[in-house]
Amino acid sequence: MAISNKTTGIRQQREQLPIAQGKDAIVREISTNDVTIVLGETGSGKTTQIPQYLIESNVINGRIAVTQPRRVAATSLAARVSQEQGKPLGSLVGYSVRFDEKSSHATRIKYLTDGMLLREMMSDPLLERYSAVIVDEAHERTLRTDLVLASLKTILKTRNGDIAKKAGKQVGENPLKVVVMSATLDAEKFSLFFDNAKTLYVKGRQHPVTIYYTTTGQTDYLDAALRTFFQIHLDQPPGDVLIFLPGQEDIENLNSSIRTHAARLPIGSPDIVVRTLYASLPNEYQSKVFTPAPQGVRKCILATNIAETSITIPGVKYVIDTGKHKEKRHISAAKGRGADALLTVDITKSSAVQRAGRAGREGRGFCYRLYTEESFNKMPLSSEPEILRTDLTTALLQLKCVGQDMEDIDFMDRPDDVAFHSSLQTLLFLGALDRHRGLTELGRQMAAFPLDSEYSAIMLASISFRCTSEILAILSLMSASSPLFPDSSTEREAASEVRAKFGHASGDHITWLNVMRAYDEYGTHSADRRAWCRANFVSERALRDASDIRRQLQDMCEKVGIDWQVSAGQDVAPILQSLAKGLLLRSALLRPDGTYKQSFGSLEIRIHPGSALADRRSPAIVYNELVTTTRTYARGVSAIPKAYIASLSIPIDAPQTT
Ligand SMILES: Nc1ncnc2c1ncn2[C@@H]1O[C@H](COP(=O)(O)OP(=O)(O)OP(=O)(O)O)[C@@H](O)[C@H]1O
Numbered sequence: 290m291a292i293s294n295k296t297t298g299i300r301q302q303r304e305q306l307p308i309a310q311g312k313d314a315i316v317r318e319i320s321t322n323d324v325t326i327v328l329g330e331t332g333s334g335k336t337t338q339i340p341q342y343l344i345e346s347n348v349i350n351g352r353i354a355v356t357q358p359r360r361v362a363a364t365s366l367a368a369r370v371s372q373e374q375g376k377p378l379g380s381l382v383g384y385s386v387r388f389d390e391k392s393s394h395a396t397r398i399k400y401l402t403d404g405m406l407l408r409e410m411m412s413d414p415l416l417e418r419y420s421a422v423i424v425d426e427a428h429e430r431t432l433r434t435d436l437v438l439a440s441l442k443t444i445l446k447t448r449n450g451d452i453a454k455k456a457g458k459q460v461g462e463n464p465l466k467v468v469v470m471s472a473t474l475d476a477e478k479f480s481l482f483f484d485n486a487k488t489l490y491v492k493g494r495q496h497p498v499t500i501y502y503t504t505t506g507q508t509d510y511l512d513a514a515l516r517t518f519f520q521i522h523l524d525q526p527p528g529d530v531l532i533f534l535p536g537q538e539d540i541e542n543l544n545s546s547i548r549t550h551a552a553r554l555p556i557g558s559p560d561i562v563v564r565t566l567y568a569s570l571p572n573e574y575q576s577k578v579f580t581p582a583p584q585g586v587r588k589c590i591l592a593t594n595i596a597e598t599s600i601t602i603p604g605v606k607y608v609i610d611t612g613k614h615k616e617k618r619h620i621s622a623a624k625g626r627g628a629d630a631l632l633t634v635d636i637t638k639s640s641a642v643q644r645a646g647r648a649g650r651e652g653r654g655f656c657y658r659l660y661t662e663e664s665f666n667k668m669p670l671s672s673e674p675e676i677l678r679t680d681l682t683t684a685l686l687q688l689k690c691v692g693q694d695m696e697d698i699d700f701m702d703r704p705d706d707v708a709f710h711s712s713l714q715t716l717l718f719l720g721a722l723d724r725h726r727g728l729t730e731l732g733r734q735m736a737a738f739p740l741d742s743e744y745s746a747i748m749l750a751s752i753s754f755r756c757t758s759e760i761l762a763i764l765s766l767m768s769a770s771s772p773l774f775p776d777s778s779t780e781r782e783a784a785s786e787v788r789a790k791f792g793h794a795s796g797d798h799i800t801w802l803n804v805m806r807a808y809d810e811y812g813t814h815s816a817d818r819r820a821w822c823r824a825n826f827v828s829e830r831a832l833r834d835a836s837d838i839r840r841q842l843q844d845m846c847e848k849v850g851i852d853w854q855v856s857a858g859q860d861v862a863p864i865l866q867s868l869a870k871g872l873l874l875r876s877a878l879l880r881p882d883g884t885y886k887q888s889f890g891s892l893e894i895r896i897h898p899g900s901a902l903a904d905r906r907s908p909a910i911v912y913n914e915l916v917t918t919t920r921t922y923a924r925g926v927s928a929i930p931k932a933y934i935a936s937l938s939i940p941i942d943a944p945q946t947t
Contacts, residue, residue, distance in 0.1 A: 306334035308491035318346040323485040327470045331646025351420030356403040360386035362599035363400040383481040404432035428474035473639035498649035502530035502662040510611040528606025535613040540591045608648040612660040623877040630917035638668040681712040712823040718744045747871035756857035765839035784826035796902040796927035805821025872911040897922040
C-alpha cells in the first residue's frame with residue numbers, strides 16, 4: 290500500500306542519515322549533561338533527528354523547543370518531522386512563528402523562531418513548559434539567538450543549579466536540557482560560554498558535494514549566475530538549481546533574464562520553472578518552492594540567505610553561490626538616533642559552507658561558487674554578531690519584562706554603551722521605563738504586542754486618541770511582509786496617476802489607510818479584489834497579509850480588553866497624534882535647502898522618492914525608518930505640526946540609576 294511504502298521509505302531514510310550511527314552516544318551525552326554542543330555537517334540529520342531521538346528514547350519526557358533563526362525553516366522542518374512521525378502537523382510536532390502557530394496540548398516537539406521563544410518567556414520566564422531547548426544554527430548569532438543563549442544561561446542556574454538548591458527546591462525537579470547546534474560554529478567559544486560544556490562531533494555527510502570555483506573574480510555576479518545556470522541546464526543531468534543572491538531586486542532581475550533566455554532556447558530543450566524565496570514574500574508564496582516541478586521540468590529557485598540554513602528543498606542537486614548577501618548595519622549618529630543601512634557585502638565561510646550544504650541532501654550534489662578559491666580561503670569564519678550592529682530597543686524591553694537587565698546579563702559578546710544608551714532613551718521617552726529604569730505598566734502592555742516598541746506605543750496611544758481602528762490598519766500595513774506599492778519601473782508613471790486618488794496631503798500613513806479602506810469596502814470576493822488591486826497598482830499580497838495581521842492584532846486587543854472598533858471617522862488629527870507619540874524620536878525638521886535634519890540626532894535626511902511627500906516641503910515630519918544608500922532616506926513619512934516636537938520634553942539625558 291502507498292502509505293506503508295511511504296512510511297517504510299521514510300524510516301529507511303532516517304536510518305541511513307550519518308547521525309543515526311551516533312544516536313546512542315548523542316542520547317547518552319545529552320542525558321548526562323545540562324548543556325551539549327553538537328557540531329555536525331550540513332545534512333547529517335541534526336535538526337530533524339535529535340529531537341525525535343530524545344523523545345523516542347524517553348530521555349525527555351516533556352516538551353522540546355527547537356529554535357530557528359528563520360520562519361520558513363521552522364515551518365518546513367515541523368512539516369518534515371511530523372511526516373517522519375506519521376502524525377498530522379500540529380499534533381505531536383508543531384511550529385510557532387510570528388502571526389502563525391500550529392501546535393496543541395499534544396505537541397512534544399515545537400520548531401519555533403528564536404523570537405517566539407523570547408516571547409514565550411514573558412509568560413513563562415523559566416521556560417518551565419519545556420524540558421529541553423535546542424538552539425539550532427547558533428553560528429548565525431542573530432540578535433535573538435544571542436538573547437536566547439544569554440537567557441538560557443540564567444535559566445539553567447535557576448532550574449538546574451545553585452539557585453534551585455537555595456530556594457529549597459529539589460534540583461532535578463524540572464531541570465532543563467540545552468543543546469546548541471550548528472554545522473559551522475566556533476565550538477570552543479560556545480563551550481566556554483556554557484562553562485566548558487561538552488562538544489559532540491557528528492561525523493560524515495550523507496552525500497558528497499563537489500565544489501567548483503571560478504578562476505578569476507566576477508564583477509557582475511548576476512550575469513555570471515545567469516551563464517552558469519544555462520550551462521547547467523543545457524549540459525548537466527536533471528536536478529533542480531538553487532541560486533543564492535543578495536536581495537529581492539537581484540532576484541527579480543535574474544528571474545526576468547532567465548525567463549527571457551529560456552524563451553529563446555532551441556526547441557526540445559527541457560522546460561524551466563522559476564520560483565523565488567525571500568523574507569518579504571508572504572508564507573504561502575514561500576512554501577511554493579517546496580512543490581516539485583512537473584516531470585521533465587527543471588526548477589530554478591532564486592533565494593536570499595533565508596534558504597541558507599536548515600532547510601531541505603527536495604530536488605535540489607545544484608547550488609550556485611554568488612558569494613554576496615545583504616547585511617543590516619546600524620549607523621550610529623554622533624548624537625541621538627542613527628539609521629539602518631542595508632549593504633550588499635561578501636559572505637562568510639560559514640555561509641559558503643551552509644549554501645553548498647543545500648545540495649547533496651537527497652543524492653550527490655554540486656556547488657558552483659562564483660568566486661575564486663583564494664577568496665573563499667580569505668573569508669572570515671562568521672559575521673560579526675548582530676547584537677553588536679543593531680538597534681536594541683525592543684530586545685531591551687522584552688528582557689525587562691522577564692525581569693532581566695541588559696547590564697547584568699552575561700552575553701557572549703556585549704553590545705557597546707552607545708547602542709545600549711540610545712535604546713534606553715527610546716524606552717524612557719516612550720514611557721516604557723521610568724527614570725529609575727523600572728518597567729512601567731505601559732511598558733508591560735507595549736511588550737505584550739508582537740510589534741516593535743515604537744509601533745506598540747502608537748497602538749496604545751490610539752486608545753486615548755480614539756482611533757484604534759485606523760491605527761490597527763496602518764500598523765498592519767507597516768508590519769506586512771511586502772510593500773503596498775511595488776516599485777516596478779515600467780509601470781511607475783501609470784501607477785502614480787492611479788494611486789493619486791488615495792493620496793493624502795499628510796503623507797504616507799493616511800494614504801495607506803485610504804487604500805486599505807477602499808480594499809475593505811470592495812467586498813470579499815477574492816477575484817474582484819485581485820482585479821481591483823491590479824487596476825490600482827497596489828500589492829494584493831501586502832493587503833492580504835495586512836488583513837491577516839490586523840485580525841490577529843484585533844484578537845490580541847480583545848484579550849486585553851481594548852476596543853479596537855473605536856474609530857476617528859474622517860478626522861486624521863488623532864491618527865497623526867498617535868503616530869507622533871510612537872515615532873517622535875524618528876522626526877526631522879525642514880532646512881532651507883529642502884533637506885531635513887533629525888530632531889534628535891545629527892543626520893541629514895531626504896524623503897524617499899517613493900513617498901507621498903517626496904515633492905512637498907513639510908516643516909516637520911515623522912518617519913518609519915531610515916535607509917542609507919549613498920544618502921540617508923526616510924521611508925513611510927507623514928507631516929506633523931511642528932508644535933508636536935517643540936511641546937515635548939524629551940528626557941534626553943542619561944536615565945538615572947538607583
Ligand atoms: N523536507 C524534506 N524532504 C526530503 N528530505 C528531507 C527533508 N527534510 C530533511 N530531509 C532529509 O533529512 C536530511 C537531514 O536534514 P536535517 O535538517 O536534519 O540536517 P542537519 O544536519 O540539521 O543539516 P543543516 O545543518 O543543513 O540544517 C537531509 O539531508 C535530507 O536528506
